[in-house]
Amino acid sequence: MRGLTRIRRNSILLLLAGLLLGNVLAGNTLSSSGFTNCENNATITVNNANVQFDRSSLTVTFDVSGTSSAQQKVIADLTVSAYGNQVYQKTFNPCDASTFVGQLCPVPAGTFSAQGSQVIPTSFASQIPAIAFSIPDLDGEATLKLTAADGGQNLACIQSGVTNGQSLQLPAVTYVAAGIAGGALLLTGLSALGGGAGAVGGHSPTPSFSTVLLWFQGLAMNGMMSVNYPPIYRSFTKNFGFSTGLVPWTAMQISIDNFRNVTGGNLTANSVQYLQNATLVFTDGSSNTTSFSKRNLLFLANAFHFETRDVAVTENTTQTNNGNSTTQVTQIVHGISGYVEQLTIPQANTFMTVLLVFAIVIAAITVGILLFKVILETWALFASFPKKLTGFRKRYWNVLAKTIVNLILLLYGVWTLYCIFQFTNGDSWAAKLLAGITLGIFSAVLGFFTFRIWYVARKYKKAEGDVSALYENKETWLKYSLFYDSYKKQYWWLFMPAIVYMFAKGCVIAAGDGHGLTQTVGQLVIESLMFLLLLFTRPYATKGGNWLNIIIQVVRGLSVVSILLFVEAFGIAQTTKTITGVILIAVQSALSAVLAILIAVNAIITCCKENPHRKRRKAAEKLNREFDNLTPLDARNSLLIDPSDGKSSLPGYPMGPYQGSKRYEPVPKSASPGRWGPRESVDHLVPSAADMGYSYDPSPGQDNRAVDTESLTRQPTVPDVGMPGGYAERRVL
Secondary structure, three states: OHHHHHHHHHHHHHHHHHHHHHHOOOOOEEEEEEEEEOOOOOOEEEEEEEEEEEOOOOEEEEEEEEEEOOOEOEEEEEEEEEOOEEEEEEEEOOOOOOOOOHHHOOEOOEEEEEEEEEEOOHHHHOOOOHHHHOOOOOOEEEEEEEEEOOOOOEEEEEEEEEEOOOOOOOHHHHHHHHHHHHHHHHHHHHHHHHOOOOOOOOOOOOOOHHHHHHHHHHHHHHOOOOOOOOHHHHHHHHHHHHHHOOOOOHHHHHHHHHHHHOOOOOOOOOOHHHHHOEEEEEEOOOOOOEEEOOOOOOOOHHHHOOEEEEEEEEEOOOOEEOOEEOOOEEEEEOHHHHHHHHOOOOHHHHHHHHHHHHHHHHHHHHHHHHHHHHHHHHHHHHOOOOHHHHHHHHOHHHHHHHHHHHHHHHHHHHHHHHHHHHHHHOOOHHHHHHHHHHHHHHHHHHHHHHHHHHHHHHHHHHHHOOOOHHHHOHHHHHHHHHHHOOEOHHHHHHHHHHHHHHHHHHHHHHHOOOOHHHHHHHHHHHHHHHHHHHHHHOOEOOHHHHHHHHHHHHHHHHHHHHHHOOOHHHOOOHHHHHHHHHHHHHHHHHHHHHHHHHHHHHHHHHHHOOOHHHHHHHHHHHHHHHHHOOOOOOOOOHHHOOHHHOOOOOOOOOOOOOOOOOOOOOOOOOOOOEOOEOOOOOOOOOOOOOOOOEEEOOOOOOOOEEEOOOHHHOOOOOOOOOOOOOOOOOOOO
C-alpha cells in the first residue's frame, strides 16, 4: 500500500514537472504560508507560526508564538499529506533526547514566543525531493497535534502549509494576456478605419476584441466559484482578473475604505490594511473543512533531530516588532471574496473598484478621442489629411457614444455579478445605491438599443420583405452595427440571447456564492444552451468565425464540467483534482495562444490586402453617381442598355428596384372612342410616326386594335442630328 501511494505521488510530481517547470525558476527555500487552529477547546493556542527551510545552508529558521493555560508536558503527532495522500506520520516526545525540542519541553504557561534557527542533518535534508523546490503551487498540508503526556487529552491542533515561492500567478502571464487583448483592440480599430467593420455590410475581424475579452473574463469567472480548486488552477485564474476590472491598487483601496467608512461601512475586518496582514484560508463552500491557499509539502518532519543554535525563548510576553504586535490574522474566504482578496481587494470594495476602473477607462477614451479631433482640426489648417479620417472628423461624438455602449455591452455580465455581490455582501449604503443605479442604467441602455434594432428590423421587413437594410443602409449601420456586425443577415437577432447569456452567468455566480454545486450546475446549463444555439444556427458571417466561436464554447462547457469535479460534495480525490486542473490550464492556455496567432495573421492581412467590403461599396457608389448624371443623348447610350442582362449590378450588392425587370408592355388603347371621338391626329402633325405595331379601327362593336404588319417593321430609332460625328441612323433590333 505504501508503495502504491509512493508511485501515485511520484507520477503527479512528474506530470507537474513536465508541464510546468518551464514556467518557473527553481528555488532553495520552503517556507510556511498560513495556519489555522483545528481544535475547538484547545488549552494551547498558536497565534503566529513562521518557519523557513533553506536548502543551501540546511538551516531551519522559525518564529512561533502562542498562549498556554498551564505549564505542561506534551506528546506531538505530526502528519504530512500531499495531494490528499498521507506521505509522513510520526509521534514523538519533545522531551526525549533523540527528538528534543526545547520550546515544547515543557510548554510554558501564559504567553510565550520562540525565535531562532537550527541546522538539519544532511541525512534528513536529502529526503526532501528536489522537485519540491520548483513545482508551482504544490498541494500539501501538515497537521501538528499536541496531547497531554499524562492522560492523553487533546491540548492543541494546528494545520499549516509551506510554499517554495513558485506560483502560476505570474505578472508575465497577465501582461501577455493584456497584450493579446490590446492587439485584438488595435486590429478591430484598424479594420474599422480601413473600411472593414466601418463599411456598410462589412464584418469585424475574427477573433475580435470582444471575443478575446469575453474569453479572458470567462477564465477569471471560472476561479470565482465556491469549490475546492487545486491551488495551481486557482493561481492560474488570478492572472485574468484585469479583464473583469479588478486592478490591484493600494491607494485606490485606501480611498474606497475611507468612502465606506463615512457611508456605513465597517473596516474592522474588511479593509486593505487588515488584508495585508492576513493569511487567506479557503473553505470548500459546503462544509467547515478548510484548505490552504498555498499548501505545499512539509518535509520538515525529521527536522526535530537538529543541532540547536541561536534560540531565544520568551515567556509571558507578546511578540513585537518595533512596538507593534505581530500576531497573525487568519481570514476565512471562499468564492468571489476569495478571488478578489487574493488580489488585495477587500470584498466590500469589489464593486467600487470596478466602478472606478470603468470611470478611468471612459475618461481616458474621451480624452483620447477629443485629442485626436484637435489633431485633425490642426492638421486641416495646414494640409489635407487622408479621406479615411473624414468620417471620424464629422462623427467623433458618435464614435465616443458607440465606444461607451460597446464597453457597457462587454462588461454587462461581470457588472451584473459585482452588483449582485455588492447587494448581498456590501456594507456601505452609498455603494449599494451606486450599484443599483449603474446596473439600471446599463440594462436600460442595452434594452433601448435592443428595442430600436428590433423595431427598425420589423419596419424593414414590412417594407422590403427582409432586413437587408440593417446591413445596407449606411445610417442604420453606423448607429446599430456594433451589436450585429459579426452575424449573418438572417441571424441579426443573435445579440439578444448573447446579452441574456452574459446576464444569466453573472446572476448564477453571484447569487449562488457559497454554494459551489448550484453555481456549477447553473453554469453548465447556460453554457450548454449557448453551445446548442451556436451549433445549430452557425450565425457568424465567416466560416472561420463560426468554428472559432464553437470551439471556444466547447472549451467553456468542458471547463465547467471539470470544475464540477472540484465540488467537495462529490468527494473526488485530490490527486484527480490536481491532474484535472493541470489539463485545464494546458487547454485554456493553448486556446489563448491560438487566439493570439489568429490576431497576428489578421493584422498582416489587414495591412497588406485591400478590404473587399470597402472596394465594393466604393464601386457601387461611383456607379450610382454615374447613372444619376446620364442624359438621353449620353455617349454611353445607357438608356438603351437592356436591364435584364444584370450587368449593371455589382456582385455582392442588391439590384435596384427597376433592375432585372421585364420590358414595358404597350399601353392598350381604349375599347371605346373617347369623349372627343377617335383618338387620331386630325391635324396630321406626325402622320409618319411609328404606331408601335398597331392600327386603330373605329368601327363600333369591334376590337379597336388591329395588328399592322407594315408597322411592325418600323421601330423607334435614335435621332440623327445631322452633324459631323453625330449619331448615325440605325435600327434597334
